[in-house]
Amino acid sequence: KAGVTQTPRYLIKTRGQQVTLSCSPISGHRSVSWYQQTPGQGLQFLFEYFSETQRNKGNFPGRFSGRQFSNSRSEMNVSTLELGDSALYLCASSSLPSASETQYFGPGTRLLVL
Amino acid sequence: AQTVTQSQPEMSVQEAETVTLSCTYDTSESDYYLFWYKQPPSRQMILVIRQEAYKQQNATENRFSVNFQKAAKSFSLKISDSQLGDAAMYFCAYRSARQGGSEKLVFGKGTKLTVNP
Numbered sequence: 762k763a764g765v766t767q768t769p770r771y772l773i774k775t776r777g778q779q780v781t782l783s784c785s786p787i788s789g790h791r792s793v794s795w796y797q798q799t800p801g802q803g804l805q806f807l808f809e810y811f812s813e814t815q816r817n818k819g820n821f822p823g824r825f826s827g828r829q830f831s832n833s834r835s836e837m838n839v840s841t842l843e844l845g846d847s848a849l850y851l852c853a854s855s856s857l858p859s860a861s862e863t864q865y866f867g868p869g870t871r872l873l874v875l
Numbered sequence: 876a877q878t879v880t881q882s883q884p885e886m887s888v889q890e891a892e893t894v895t896l897s898c899t900y901d902t903s904e905s906d907y908y909l910f911w912y913k914q915p916p917s918r919q920m921i922l923v924i925r926q927e928a929y930k931q932q933n934a935t936e937n938r939f940s941v942n943f944q945k946a947a948k949s950f951s952l953k954i955s956d957s958q959l960g961d962a963a964m965y966f967c968a969y970r971s972a973r974q975g976g977s978e979k980l981v982f983g984k985g986t987k988l989t990v991n992p
Contacts, residue, residue, distance in 0.1 A: 792978075794978075794979065794980075796980070803982060803984050803985065804966065804980075806979040806980065806981075816978075817978070849918055853920075853980075855978075858978050859978065860907070860908055860970050860971060860972040860973075860978050861908070861927075861972070862978075863925060864980060866912075866919065866920035866921075867919075868917065868918065868919045869918050869919070
C-alpha cells in the first residue's frame, strides 16, 4: 500500500502571497490531520478532516484553512503569508477519526516564506 | 490541556549499547494513548511504538520497548542494541481517548539521538 503523499515537497513564496498544499492519504483512510513543525514551536496541530468535514481546529489564525474532498484527499491553504509561516507542514492519515487509530505521516511540505 | 515534556534535548549512545529516552505528560484523563515517533533527517515521521493507557503491560517492538508508569505519568523509550540507523529526532506524543474529544496528537519538543560508531 502506498503511504501518505504530499505535494509539493518544497515551496518558496514571498510575504503576502498565498499557498495551497496537498495531501493524499493512504488508500482507504478517511481521516486527515495537518500539523505545522517549526524549530521554535515544535509540532502543532492545525486541523483534522473526516468525510469532508472539519472536526477539529488548532489555535491558528483564520489565514489557515483547509478542506477535504470526497476521495479523502485534503488541501490546506495559507493566505497572506508571513515570514513566521515558514515551516514543515505534515499531513497524517488514519482509517477513522478515532483515538485508537494510528496516524501515519507523509514526508511533509517544506515552505519557505521570504 | 494536555502537555508532553521531553527533558532531554539531546542524547548520545554507542552503537550496540542501550539508551533510554524520557517523556512525562500531564493530563487529567484516564483513557488515552501514548506514542513514540522517530523523525530521521528525511523529516518523515515514523511510528516507533504505541501504548494504550488501559494496558498495564509495556509495549515492545523488536529492539524498542517502553516503560509506562501511569501513576507517575511517565513514558520512557528504551532502544536496545542501538544501530546507526536509529539516529534521529524522537518525539513522544499523547492522544486523548475521551469520547467526542479531539483526536489530535500533542507532541513533546523532541530528543535528538546520536549514535556513535
